[in-house]
Amino acid sequence: ISSKLPNVGITIFTKMSKMALEYGAINLSQGFPDFDVAPDLIDRVHHYMKSGMNQYAPMPGVPALREAIANKTEQCYGYKPNVDTEITVTCGAIEAIHSSISALVSAGEEVIIMDPAYDAYQPIIELQGAKAVRVPLTSAYAINWQSVAEAVTPQTKMILINSPHNPSGAIISEEDLAALEEITAGTEILVLSDEVYEHIVFDGEMHQSVFKSEKLRKRCVVTASFGKTFHATGWRMGYLIAPEVLTTEIRKVHQFNTFTIHTPTQYALADYLQNPATYEAVAKMYQQKRDYFLKAMKPSKFKPIPSNGTYFQLMDYSAISDKGDIEFAEWLTKEVGVAAIPTSVFYADGRDNKVLRFCFAKHEDTLKAAAEKLCAL
Ligand code: GLN
Secondary structure: OOOOOOOOOOOOHHHHHHHHHHOOOOOOOOOOOOOOOHHHHHHHHHHHOOOOOOOOOOOOOOOOHHHHHHHHHHHHHHHOOOOOOOOOEEHHHHHHHHHHHHHOOOOOOEEEEOOOOOOOOOHHHHHOOOOEEEEOOOOOOOOOOOHHHHHHHOOEEEEEEEEEOOOOOOOHHHHHHHHHHHHHHHOOOOOEEEOOOOOOOOOOOOOOHHHHHHHHHOEEEEEEEEHOOOOOOOOOHEEEOOOHHOOOOOOOOHHHOOOOOOHHHHHHHHHHOOHHHHHHHHHHHHHHHHHEEEEEEOOOOOOOEOOOEEOOEEEOOOOOOOOOOOHHHHHHHHHOOOEEEHHHHHHHOOOOOEEEEEEEOOOHHHHHHHHHEEEEE
């Protein structure tokens, strides 16, 4: 049959994790922690399973969780979204992104995304018959707002930003929010802000959520992830926040897509979120891991590219090999025993910068063992 996504194969994350398993390599490729969820959170899930909370949740999510999300958002960013009309619990952030783009972007319209960008955005846009317009980030992975402004056309429906940024770990500043306000002022352009790593920001920097801008939040869908924050990527728990006019449309898709999300886990997260320390502790924990990994890698020939957020660290390997990054990542997995993600997959043109992405959401022992192998090169 003719493919709707002729240029899409199996994602690099699936490919590299499979290869890591096959060759017994230390897996620093796909982004997931190798340590467990907090026992008291697991206890809460059990508790609600045993108390009979095992049937369909309300379509937008259980009220207690939406209330907890509203309070958390207010506490973090000074804005309390409406519990009934603006918050929807989704199957991971990817369902939030998929349902939002499906509901809001039509065939023939354009969505501006950055280059490099997380691999899922462009195929989701193209499935709508819409066009992804790529705007290159600067060499420091910052957004070039002049180029964004130049990429806007009468067909531009949405601008998609992602901070902290996967794969680079770059974060946006207040000036970026101001630039986005200026570009969208007086237009109908929507913003999708993928903020799944909102709680993983380092060195005393603040996550600049679009919620901080009164102007932006009126035109903005924000997507977020419990999987990233609470080390539970397999639970597939995410959510989105958007103004009522947008949420109404997005829920039309959500209700016929995943419909509702795992009920007992929603109740458990609602309890767990009551204590802000649960998400406030995450940045410090990951900063320690980042610093541990960087220190362990210091004697190596890999050159780190500064990361301000996420649990990813980019490393330039050009002093070690002139292999292309996909070939090098495969070789590293098979011959050295460490799996990482080649970054060319995040570029529209597959550009090879000789840079790999390493996930440091791992036990120190895991990071140490990986660094020892990498330092031997
Ligand atoms: N977000 C994860 C990463 O960047 C991958 C998730 C997936 O495999 N789809 O590594």
